[in-house]
Amino acid sequence: MFPVSQRWLEALSLARYEPVVQWSPDRGNTWHDLTLHDGSITAASTSQVRWTARGLIISGADIGRRALSPYGARIRVFMRMHYDRHTIETVPLGVYRVEEVSQAGLRPGRAQLDGLSLEAQVQDERFHQPRTLAIGTGQYWATTLIKEVLPEVGMSWRLGDTNIPQLVEERDRWGLIDGRSRDPSIAKSLGGRVFCDSRGSFVAAPVPTLEDPAVWELAAGPGGALVEPQQTLSRDGVYNQIVASGASENGQPPIGPSVASDDDPVSPTYYKGPFGAVPLFYTSKLITSLQQCQTTALGLLAPRLGLKQKVSVSSLLNYALEPDDVISVTMPDETVENHIIDSITFPLTGGTMSMQTRSTTSPAGGRITIEGDNADYGEGTFDE
Known part of the structure; x- marks a missing residue:
């Protein structure tokens, strides 16, 4: 659970929530507010992309190839709990690359967004030619392979570690890091998983029991x-x-x-x-x-x-x-x-x-x- 105060847990039955959605045209260097009208977030440990934003109806941004579009834009979502006029507490609900934007059938000025968390970007950027990994620790190589694609993201390592042998991978970058159930990944060899958390950082963590x-x-x-x-x-x-x-x-x-x-x-x-x-x-x-x-x-x-x-x-x-x-x-x-x-x-x-x-x-x-x-x-x- 995202760390929250005891007051958050005690106020759930009377909570007054306010969703906050922002978008970035430049990989998260700057963020601009949007107005949210509807939508939902799904987070699943059973999926290779942990966070999914579906049907977010928004307004407050221009839509187009050089504005809010699937060609590089990101969104991030928060939920605020208002305790009173002056006191709020906020939890993050994911950072997403925009997958699709549509204005069909909506009021003027509104658009519908779908987004996937940043594992999707690492999965897409496969190797152009076979990649040789020298002997090194799992943490070093998992972090290196992620940051080659997303140098701006953080990495939290909560697993044990050991050296992995020299190996050659033909194409699949994400399969080396975490991957599907068939992939001989670094995370599986250490008994864990690698995924994006609600802040948009990557985490390597043990499997819960x-x-x-x-x-x-x-x-x-x-x-x-x-x-x-x-x-x-x-x-x-x-x-x-x-x-x-x-x-x-x-x-x-x-x-x-x-x-x-x-x-x-x-x-x-x-x-x-x-x-x-x-x-x-x-x-x-x-x-x-x-x-x-x-x-x-x-x-x-x-x-x-x-x-x-x-x-x-x-x-x-x-x-x-x-x-x-x-x-x-x-x-x-x-x-x-x-x-x-x-x-x-x-x-x-x-x-x-x-x-x-x-x-x-x-x-x-x-x-x-x-x-x-x-x-x-x-x-x-x-x-x-």
């Missing part, structure tokens, strides 16, 4: 924030084992594998229980030690454990919440569950916020077991 402390408490029923929490349970994307190994290089045997398993007998996804064993295989040339195998296996297992469900929130809007936050939910039957927020959508001009969360009746996030026989796991390629 349900054992992390809850940052907010919700209650269902009369007087609570939840209105009939709707559970849509699914096996899709739920794995209870990760088999991680290093790639074979120069005729040497591969490192690992290490197997992270949900081995808590009371967990609904216990790998020896009715759910069954559902392994996910991952091989990376960036894994060079057994410790990295273990870290990678745990990092890949954590976001795939847990029962997926949707939770609709009414009456309270908390714009400080972020993806990967752990929240405590008191259900109508008075049971208390921890949920990890996978995605959250905020309306900017009133309404309800909705979250997609993961929860499980077990606090276990999976524990490492070591298997020595690679043949037990096929060839160790990624198989989903």
Whole structure:
């Protein structure tokens, strides 16, 4: 959760919010105010682009190739809470490159904007020719590859670190940094993720687990924030084992594998229980030690454990919440569950916020077991 005062949390039920939207023609060197009439923000840890602005209806700027347009303009969004005439508190809600601007069907002087956070720019700027990375730390190379595209952005490193081996990448810059589930990325080899935060800076952080402390408490029923929490349970994307190994290089045997398993007998996804064993295989040339195998296996297992469900929130809007936050939910039957927020959508001009969360009746996030026989796991390629 974005750091806010206790007063913010206590004032949610009576909050008077004011959205603030600004645009920049010069990569954030100068900012100009816009008037917001409608729109929403979605933040999702399950997406390669964490922050998305959809349907922002704005006025107060010229629209065109040399003004507010998809050809280099950025927008940033904030939400202010007014405590009284003289006291406000503000949280950021993302920095975006403008993806599309349309004036069709709107009042004169208004336009509709869509935007994506700055991971999209790094993903677009692929290598023109194969790129050789010398031996260096993960932090050095991840930061270097990002700042070659966005030299003005900050980078916060919250992971452990180790040297990565020399390697050659054909095209995919973002696949080296974080990437999709199949990519042998620096972040995955260190058990973490790289993403843009709500301020527009990049962050390298560990994958959260349900054992992390809850940052907010919700209650269902009369007087609570939840209105009939709707559970849509699914096996899709739920794995209870990760088999991680290093790639074979120069005729040497591969490192690992290490197997992270949900081995808590009371967990609904216990790998020896009715759910069954559902392994996910991952091989990376960036894994060079057994410790990295273990870290990678745990990092890949954590976001795939847990029962997926949707939770609709009414009456309270908390714009400080972020993806990967752990929240405590008191259900109508008075049971208390921890949920990890996978995605959250905020309306900017009133309404309800909705979250997609993961929860499980077990606090276990999976524990490492070591298997020595690679043949037990096929060839160790990624198989989903």
